[in-house]
Amino acid sequence: MSTVQLAAARLAAARLAPARSLLRCHSARLSSTAAAAPPSSYRVVVVGGGAAGLAVSSTLSEKLGANEVAVVEPSEVHYQQPLFTFVGGGLKSFKDAQRPTADVIAPQAKWIRQAAAALDPAQNTVTLADGTRVGYEYLVVAAGIELDFGAVKGLEAAIGRDGVASNYSPMYVQKTFEFLQAVRGGNALFTMPATPIKCAGAPQKIAYLADELFREKGIRDRVSIGYYTALGKIFAIDKYAAAMDAVARSRGIGVHLLHDLVAVDGPARRATFKVLGSGPAAGETVTVPYEFLHVTPPMRAPGFISRSALANAAGFVDVNQHTLQHARFPNVYALGDCSSLPTSKTAAAAAAQARVLKHNLLRQIRGAAAADAAPAAEYDGYTSCPLVTGKHKLVLAEFSGYTGQPHETFFFNQANEHAFSYWLTADVLPAIYWRSMLKGTWSGPAAIRKVANPTGSG
Known part of the structure; x- marks a missing residue:
């Protein structure tokens, strides 16, 4: 190449350099965007x-169409957890409380069979357990609440053996009835933690x-039953607290308030409680031997x-308690146990919340400013806690967690034990759960209340 040709080539290269640099930057941006995009x-x-989650996703997927709604859920089995008390008490089969997730998730929804690992509301993404981003x-967060067996010293080693069971876990609920049947005498202890829990x-x-069960076996006089709760009364709502105090007294069940389970020694069968509150014994520990121990573990978000940035100081999704x-x-909503809503965490509450959430979210999607847009719906804190007190006996607590008033x-007075309330809870509500609630068509008994108890008074 001549001197003149070399100079010309260098000049051309110099002229093209900015364009090549711009192309490289543009390519880099494209690559970065491609890597960042879910x-x-x-x-x-x-x-x-x-x-x-299913009560919401079933309706939304029907309204919005196929594959517009995705459900992030790792479990292949769906459990009807309100039935776990009946399973643990030997009144229902464990099979009654479960269905394959594939059978209950809406066919129009996309089922993502993974656990969520992170939420990024600034980027509108959910990171899955394998690192994939969606x-x-x-976004609707309905992720429930986690059982924290590790928060009680020795509990993880003892649960499922050494006479220790819990109706709160599908892994251990069947152990409850098994261990109860093995009791011949001694102490049977039942615990309630200081943390928020589902189905209080x-x-x-x-x-x-x-x-x-012990009475039927003829051994009740040889078994001392103790209920140890970290709370200051047996139930949060005064009307039902009075009813449950009366039930416990009539059965000879000792109620120990402000006693929080802090340790379990499985091999020695000893449970240790810390005394809470401001009384003279506050801060002290009490160790009690047991033959049977039913633990309600501490729970957390x-x-x-x-x-995530969605959490409040307590770790729950920070949402407006009405909308x-x-x-x-x-563009984010939440309901159920993982939400910050100040009411009891129950399936009944979730059903009522689902109606409000679906209305408000669809209203937002369709344009709340439209002339024909319906007003926003509001949740009033309604929840229900059916308190089983025996075979064919139940106190049907219904109330607003916001006002503390019965609803x-x-x-009739639902604070009284009723066979009707038991039948409703044991047989009718499970059918409604599978056939209606999970399909998004059950939002609670408000319509029935208008006829059966128009004032909603207790």
Whole structure:
């Protein structure tokens, strides 16, 4: 190449350099964008395939169409957890409380068979356990609450053996009845922790069923039953607290308030409680031997929620208690046990919340400013806690967690033990759960209340 040709080539290269640099930058941006973009995205992503998540996703997928709604749920089995008390008490089969998830998830919804690992509301993404990210326009968090057996010293080693069971876990619920049948005497203890929990009546319901079982076996005089609760009264709502105090006294069940389980020695069969409150014994520990121990473990919000920008100080999804919309991210909603809603965490509450959430989310998607848009719906804190007190006996607590006032569906005093209330809870509500709630068509007994108890008084 001549000197002239070499100079010309260098000049051409210099002229092209800025263009090549711009092309490299543009290519880099494209590569970065491709790497950052989630491989899949949906109009609505629902995190959680429990009762609350399915009640929402079934309706939304029907309204929005196929594959517009994705459900992030790792479990292949769906459990009807309200039945676990009956299973633990020997009144229902474990099979009655479960269905394959594939059979209960809406066919129009996309089922993502993984656990959520992280939530990024700033980027509108959910990161899955395998690192994959899923995008969304709207997010519904219905991830439930986690059992924290590790929060009690020695409990993880003892649970499922050494006479220790829990109706709160599908792994151990069948152990409850097995261990109860093995009791011949001694102490039978039942615990309630200081943390928020799902179905706050369940810790004491199994105590009443155990009492009945021991009486049927003719050994009740040889068994001392104790209910140890970290709370200051047996039930949060005064009307039902009075009723349950009376039931416990009539059965000879000792109620120990402000006693929080802190340690279990399985081989020695000893449970240690810390005394809470401000009384003279506050801060002290009490160790009690047991033959049978039913533990309601401490519970907490799932870690991927508490670590996210969606969480409040307690780790739960921070939502408006009336609209269920997030306090800071308007395209995010939450309901059920993982939400910050200040009411009892029950399936009945989730059903009522689902109606409000679906109405408000669809209203937002369709344009709330439209002239024909319906007004926003509001949740009033309604919840229900059926308190089983024996075979064919039940106190049907219904109330607003926001006001603390009873909100009963039927005309009779639901604080009294009724066979009708038992039949409703044991036979009717399970059918409604499978056939209607999970399909999004059951939102609670409000319509029935208008006829059966128009004033809603207790």
